[in-house]
Every structure is written in C-alpha cells, then in structure tokens.
Amino acid sequence: MAETTTTKKTIVVFSGEMDKILAAFVIANGAAAMGDDVTMFFTFWGLNVLRVDASAHVAKTPLERAFGWMMPRGADHLRTSHFNLAGAGPHLMGHMMKRHHVDPIHSMIETAREQGIKMIACTMSMDVMGIHREELIDGLEYAGVATYLGEADEANVNLFI
Amino acid sequence: MAETTTTKKTIVVFSGEMDKILAAFVIANGAAAMGDDVTMFFTFWGLNVLRVDASAHVAKTPLERAFGWMMPRGADHLRTSHFNLAGAGPHLMGHMMKRHHVDPIHSMIETAREQGIKMIACTMSMDVMGIHREELIDGLEYAGVATYLGEADEANVNLFI
C-alpha cells in the first residue's frame, strides 16, 4: 500500500584529502544515524584513509614501495585540499574540529563501523596504487565496480566525493 | 495511477573554485528553469562563494582571522582549479564567459535566488572554517547534514561538486 522507498545511500570515496574525507564520513554517519543503509566504496586516493599507521610487512615492487611512501598513511596523516601548508592546514583544521566538538576522522571511521556502514575497498584501484590488504584496517570488504553498481542500484542517493 | 516522479535536485557545493561553482549554478539554475525544486547545500570551500565582499565586523580568533584572510571573499574573487596563474585564469575565464554570453557567477547567484532555489549554508563547516553568519550574503538558510539528507531523500538527482 505504502510507497516503498529505499533510503540506502552510497558514497564513492575517491578523494583522499582530509576535508573531503570529513564530508564523506559526516554524510555517511549522519545517514546511518537516521536509519539508512550506507555503503562507502573507497577507490584511489580514498584508500589512503584506510591504511594502518604502522608499516606493514608486505613484499612490494620498488614502484609500489615508492607510491606507498608518498601517499598518506591513514586517517591521522591526511592533507587538506587547500592551504595544506606543509601540514599546518590539517593541524589547524583538526584544532577547529576539536574546538567545535567535531569528531576526528579516525573516530568517525570507528562510528561508521559501529553503525554497520559497509566499507568496500576497490580492488582494481588497490592494484593500480600498489596497495595490499595487509596495509588496510580490518573489517573491510573487497570488491570491484560491479559490486558498487549493485549497491548503487539499491540506493536513492549516490555521491562521488 | 500515474507514476509520481519527483524532479527535485540537490547539489552539495563543497568546492570553491570558479569553474566548479560555475558548473554547480548552471545545473541548479537550469533545473529550476525547467520547473524543478532545487536545494544547494554549501559546505567547506563552497561557502566562500557566499561571502560578502566587504570586511564584516565580526569578533574572530586569530586562527579564524587567518583562515578568512586566505580564502576568497565572494563570487568575484574565486580561483580556477587549474591554470589559476595568480588570478589570470579566472580573469580569462570571465572574459570567455562574457564573450559567449554566460552570466558571471554573482549574477547566477541572483538568478538562483529569484528562481527560489534553496541555498543552505552548512553550519558544521562554518564552525570548522571559522566563518560567521555576518560574513555571508542574505537569504540563506542555516542547517546541518540531517537537513541535507532530508532534502536528498526527496530528490531524484543528488550531486556532490
């Protein structure tokens, strides 16, 4: 009788800058808190937020190693998309977040997990970026574009960030 | 009997570069001209396009003052995302827009208002960026992610720019 309305949300997290990651998790956690199913699909630079801080012991090609060295290692090491200023930007943004009681990004990831948000790491971009599973946090699913599209087909809001 | 189809549109305006802001307003104003309800949700760098040009007399912390000084002040002071070239890029783009009868961005904002587009400033990013209401143009609504999600749930096209 009633209109069946999906309220599922998907977010492709392509960008890895602190400000965009913040936006992605605020939307994702907000939707989950309102009762929506949420799927986050991490690709390319967005994968960096899922990296563990400690150096993982993984056999890598020199090229993969170079890429891995250049890219930020996890939620506490992201850059801002503007005014990064050699790390001052993220520090200042973190300061403003704390002052206004906005959770730091590593806490937002925890909240996302606790709320049952499905976090998928894109296997194709892991290949292209030389990122191995051992380098990423626990609790992720691993899949490709077909899985993303299946999730998006079930959702009513699909964002690319 | 007939399929009820929403044609509402929402756009998260996260980016503040002239070219992305242009794209956002062209889509928003185009949709409104075709009869759609449109909501624009301005967050982070996107807030800069809503800043009034004149210096507002607001009590700010030194950090907020520094952020405010670095960021562009309104629609006529935006940078381009590529080839900004110390301001030459926006100037050239403005020249090309004029030549091809594309409205300047401050006119597009006026058109958006006249067409009844709902423009919401994200209060959480205002906090994080140190932007106060007195610094923004009139006619805005102020709200957070829950309001955005409510709007998006009513829409059939939701973009993140």
Next chain:
Amino acid sequence: MAETTTTKKTIVVFSGEMDKILAAFVIANGAAAMGDDVTMFFTFWGLNVLRVDASAHVAKTPLERAFGWMMPRGADHLRTSHFNLAGAGPHLMGHMMKRHHVDPIHSMIETAREQGIKMIACTMSMDVMGIHREELIDGLEYAGVATYLGEADEANVNLFI
C-alpha cells in the same frame, strides 16, 4: 504490475585528471556491460580527454590558442591529480594499469563507444574553454545542461566526477 526500475546511469565528467577519468570510464563501462544505458556528459576539463592528438586546423583567437596549448590533448596526455611529477605519475600509473590488465584510457573510450554509451560534449564549456568541434574525436553529441538534466531525470544513478 511489476515495479519499473530504471537502471540508466549518467556521469558528468568535469575533471580531466587521468585518475578521475579512469574512475569515470570504469564505472560507465561497467554499468554498460551490466546492461544499463549510460550517458557521459563531458564538461570543462573533462573535455580534454576527448581531444584528438593531432593539431586541428581551426581558426582560434590568441586566448583560445593559449588555453588549448596549456590543456592536455587527449586520453594519452592526461595528468594525475596527485603526484603528477612532471609526467612521471601518469607514466607510473599507466605502467601499473598495464601490469594489472587494466585497459589504457584510449581503449576504454573505444569500449564505451562499442557499448553504445552516449557521450555528450557540453557546448557551453566548449565556448568557455575555447574548444572547437574539429578538435574533438568523432561520435560525440553536442548539447547543453537541459539535455543533461533530461538524461539525469531518466536515470537512477547520477554522478559528478
């Protein structure tokens, strides 16, 4: 009786960086392979991926010529959004793509065409960027925002990349 569900997808391809273009075509070709109608709407920097490599003989203003000279000329000359490193980034990414059997972008464009993906070049941004039809690859449609919005209204997933 049965719920009629559109599975059409649209992607606004605004960005012109190699990594974002790769994401756009992976999603577009993936959706087409799964039987969806797909429309890609190329605007601003995204138009550069459609440029033909050879210099087209077009009468241009000096300004258009300067813009054209600065912007990448086609799928094989794109930059990466991070770590471009004077061209080393795209080269390394291409190397990793090849190693993991990910098609190069010019092949993905071919696949998109073969799968019947509708590729539209945004005429307003062509004007603003000084790009002429003679400079773009064959098989494109030319249209503006109203056409994009019409396509988006028929789709269930609409991304802005």
